[in-house]
Amino acid sequence: MGYYKTHRNYQQARWDEPIILELGNPGERGILVPQAAAKVVRKVGAAEKLLPAGLRRKHAPQLPEMSQMQVLRHYMRLSQETIGTDINIDIGLGTCTMKYSPKINEQFVRSPKLAEVHPCQDDATTQGILEIMYRTEQYLKAISGMDKVSLQAGGGSQAIFANVETIRRYHESRGEGEQRNEIITTILSHPANPGAAATLGYKVITLYPGADGLPDLEALKAAVSKHTAALMITNPEDTGIYNHRIQQFVDIVHKAGGLCSYDQANLNGVFGITRAKEAGFDMCHYNLHKSFSSPHGCQGPAAGAQCVSRKLAKFIAVPTVEFDGKKYYLDYDRPDSIGKLRKFYGVPAVLVRVYAFIRSLGPDGMKEIGELSILNNNYMLKKLLEIKGLTLPWAPGKFRMEQARLSWEELTKETGVTTDDICRRILDYGFQDYFASHHPRVIPEPFTPEPVESYSKDDIDEFVAAFKAIAQEARDNPKLVKTAPHKAALATQIDESGLTSWKKFATTWRAYKKYVARKGDSHLRK
Numbered sequence: 001m002g003y004y005k006t007h008r009n010y011q012q013a014r015w016d017e018p019i020i021l022e023l024g025n026p027g028e029r030g031i032l033v034p035q036a037a038a039k040v041v042r043k044v045g046a047a048e049k050l051l052p053a054g055l056r057r058k059h060a061p062q063l064p065e066m067s068q069m070q071v072l073r074h075y076m077r078l079s080q081e082t083i084g085t086d087i088n089i090d091i092g093l094g095t096c097t098m099k100y101s102p103k104i105n106e107q108f109v110r111s112p113k114l115a116e117v118h119p120c121q122d123d124a125t126t127q128g129i130l131e132i133m134y135r136t137e138q139y140l141k142a143i144s145g146m147d148k149v150s151l152q153a154g155g156g157s158q159a160i161f162a163n164v165e166t167i168r169r170y171h172e173s174r175g176e177g178e179q180r181n182e183i184i185t186t187i188l189s190h191p192a193n194p195g196a197a198a199t200l201g202y203k204v205i206t207l208y209p210g211a212d213g214l215p216d217l218e219a220l221k222a223a224v225s226k227h228t229a230a231l232m233i234t235n236p237e238d239t240g241i242y243n244h245r246i247q248q249f250v251d252i253v254h255k256a257g258g259l260c261s262y263d264q265a266n267l268n269g270v271f272g273i274t275r276a277k278e279a280g281f282d283m284c285h286y287n288l289h290k291s292f293s294s295p296h297g298c299q300g301p302a303a304g305a306q307c308v309s310r311k312l313a314k315f316i317a318v319p320t321v322e323f324d325g326k327k328y329y330l331d332y333d334r335p336d337s338i339g340k341l342r343k344f345y346g347v348p349a350v351l352v353r354v355y356a357f358i359r360s361l362g363p364d365g366m367k368e369i370g371e372l373s374i375l376n377n378n379y380m381l382k383k384l385l386e387i388k389g390l391t392l393p394w395a396p397g398k399f400r401m402e403q404a405r406l407s408w409e410e411l412t413k414e415t416g417v418t419t420d421d422i423c424r425r426i427l428d429y430g431f432q433d434y435f436a437s438h439h440p441r442v443i444p445e446p447f448t449p450e451p452v453e454s455y456s457k458d459d460i461d462e463f464v465a466a467f468k469a470i471a472q473e474a475r476d477n478p479k480l481v482k483t484a485p486h487k488a489a490l491a492t493q494i495d496e497s498g499l500t501s502w503k504k505f506a507t508t509w510r511a512y513k514k515y516v517a518r519k520g521d522s523h524l525r526k
Contacts, residue, residue, distance in 0.1 A: 007466040010430035011487045013080035020074055024066035031068070081489035083432050085295070091380070091455060091463045092426065092434025094403045094448030095190075095238050097268050097290035102360070105293075105353040114352060119344035123329045129348050130328035133321045136355045140305050143366070144264075144284050145277020148313035150306045150320060151346045156265040156287035157192040158341055159304030160232070162317050163261045163283050164196045165338040166308060167230045169315045170259060173336070180229035180258065186215045188237035189263055191438050202229060208442075213241045213395030220252055228258035235262070235279075236269060238437065238448060240377065240400035250280040259283070259312075267291040268452055269374055269402030272367025276307070283308040291369075294353040303350035317341045372453035373402040376460060380451045381406075383464040387471050389414060394443055403450035405443050412445045417474035417481045419445040425473070425484035429466040 036047065048056060066074075084090065090098035108114065117129055137149040153159035164183070171180045183197040186207045194204040205223045207215040215233070231253040236242040243249070250260045262276040262284035268291050276284040288303040289296050296302075308316055318337040319330035330345065358366070381404055384390055389411030392404060408419045423433045437446040451460055474481050 007429050007462065007469055010428065012083070012427075012430070012489050013077070014489050015077040015081060017074065017077050017081070020064050020066075020071075021062070022064075023070060023074060024064040026065055028065045028067050028070070030066055030071055083430070088430050088432060089455060089459050089463050090432055091449050091451045091460065092431060092447075093296075094405075094435045094450035095266055096296055096435060097266050097287075097450060097452055098296055099268075099293055099452045100454040101293050101295050101353065102357070105356045108352050108356055109349045114348065117348065123327070127328055129352075130321055130330070131323075132355045133346070133348070133351055134323050134328050136351055136358070137321060139355075139358045140286065140307060143267075143271075143275070144286075144307045145275040146284065146307035147310040148308050148316050148320075150317045150341075151288075151303065151351055152317050152319075152341045153285075153304030153306055154342050154347060155289070155302035156190075156285060156304045157196065159285035159287075159306045160190075160192045160261075160263065161196040161199070162304075162306045162338065162341055163232075163285055163308075164200050164202070164230075166283065166306075166312055166315045167259050167261065168200060169336070169338050170312055171229055173315075176257070180227055182223075182225070182227045183230050183232060184220065184223050184228060184253070184258075185232045186234070186237065187440075187442055188215075188239060189232065189234040190238075190265060193232040193234075193261075193263055197232065203227075209394070211395070213239055213398050214243050214245065215249070217245060217248060217252075220249060224252055224256040224258065226257070228253060228256045230259040230261055232261045232263060234265070236401050236403075238403065239394060239405045239443075240269070240403040241395060241398050242269075242401055246279050254280070261285075265290060266402070266450075268450075269370055269377075271370035271373075272363060273370045277309075281309075283312060288354045289350055292354040293357045294350040301347050301350055303347040303354070319345060321345075369453045370402075373451070376451040376453065376455060377402050377404065379457070380449065380460045380464065383460065384449070384467065387464075387468050389471050389474070390447070390467070402452070403448060405437060406447045406449070407443050408445040408447055411471060411474055415474040415478045417478050419447055421482045421484065422447070422467070422470055422474075425470050425481045426466060427485040427488040429469070431463070431466060 044050065085098045085100065114129065117126060123130065133151055137151060140149045141147065150162070153162055167183070168177060171177050181201070181203055182205055183194075183202040184205045184207065185193045185197070186209075188209065194206065197204050207219050207223065210216045220231075231249060233246075233249065235246050253260050259282045260280065262279065262281040264276065264284045265287040267286060271291070284307050286292070286305040286307070288294060288305055289301070294303065306316060314334065314336040315338055316334075318334050318340060319332045320334065322329055322331045361369070377400060381392065381400060384406065385392060389408060391407050391410055393407045393409070394405065408417075408422060412418050419436050423436060427433055435448050437443060437448055449463075451463075470481060480486075
């Protein structure tokens with residue numbers, strides 16, 4: 001089995017650490033900022049007078065007053081209460097593709113040559129980063145088979161949104177914008193696909209899988225019509241089952257006059273094996289912070305790539321990065337474009353990591369990513385399915401590629417321990433809580449691991465050993481599992497009602513303002 005014959009004896013650091021705004025004491029300082037020289041003040045006046053009155057604060061900001069040692073101690077403690085791919089084995093976070101990110105790439109990103117680049121600099125002074133962006137686009141064109149790429153999206157969901165905008169602009173250019181008001185997707189494609197479509201006013205039609213675990217082909221035939229704007233589909237979906245009939249899906253939608261968008265946020269199982277072009281797709285998108293090994297940063301930094309075919313190239317987001325044979329530049333002169341997706345251009349730090357990752361591997365190395373991911377996944381599945389109470393219920397006998405959606409339903413019926421209980425208990429073994437599935441949970445008590453190419457046989461064995469131990473705990477002492485975590489930094493279960501209560505937690509500024517309007521400021525201050 002390797003060095004780790006079983007799971008580790010793990011205990012995470014636990015600090016009763018207040019938020020930083022509650023720390024410090026009046027008068028403490030971490031750095032003394034030098035006062036402006038008298039001759040400077042005489043020449044330009046007081047600094048606060050240089051700002052228009054409307055931009056001046058009425059009161060000083062309520063910042064914590066702390067020494068350098070206090071600041072360092074605070075963040076070091078927080079780091080000890082955090083786990084991630086550099087500390088633990090993140091196989092459990094299926095669909096997130098948690099892989100090793102080469103540390104030399106971090107050195108590139110932290111170089112002042114990149115870190116101190118300002119987005120408002122003239123193109124003539126940013127030729128280096130523009131060249132990297134341009135070359136990265138060329139690599140992604142080769143990987144996808146598409147003809148034009150934009151790296152402006154701040155993440156995969158924004159790239160999906162850009163593709164839906166492109167779909168709409170394409171049909172509007174043909175005089176069919178109002179007619180084609182439906183987008184077809186599948187229940188196992190990422191929720192950002194129907195989410196983006198609905199946000200832009202489309203009616204969403206969702207296909208469910210048949211007995212073979214694949215989206216139902218007959219249901220697609222029934223769904224397409226003169227109103228079909230596009231099919232937005234993932235393949236393989238989050239179950240890891242590759243849709244070998246994907247060309248038929250694309251042909252059916254094209255025959256009806258719709259476009260086809262390929263969600264390739266997770267490319268890991270098909271790197272160098274299949275491309276969007278050969279499957280007939282008009283566009284695709286990538287999550288560059290997943291498959292292409294920039295750290296998956298919990299809401300950022302992320303980067304998405306929007307890739308489109310030649311007939312859609314004129315609609316792609318502005319600015320595009322171009323090269324005229326002598327210099328690289330940002331091109332805003334694209335009258336048919338869907339416009340900007342965000343301020344400035346993309347996330348350069350992520351794009352540099354992606355560029356370095358592609359260059360270091362080359363075509364053969366990238367194909368090996370797909371092959372190793374599939375090999376790791378099928379070895380892991382064989383070991384996991386030896387655990388009593390854990391099954392692979394959907395499409396039995398169907399080959400899985402880079403990930404799989406298993407089920408703890410049998411264990412739940414036997415012990416009352418659910419997948420959410422196990423998800424919390426796994427923290428006590430030094431693993432990050434795992435990904436079950438997107439909602440709705442079409443597979444009961446789901447569990448979706450993905451061992452990618454980074455993990456060794458020993459890593460997989462250790463991962464499996466922890467779940468084997470928890471399954472036995474569920475039978476011997478179910479209360480222990482149901483009251484977990486016990487050894488993690490957060491050793492109390494979260495009251496999840498707080499995530500939906502306006503009073504406890506406003507998820508957006510808009511939600512906060514709605515609550516203020518309904519309840520009033522005085523209620524919030526209590």
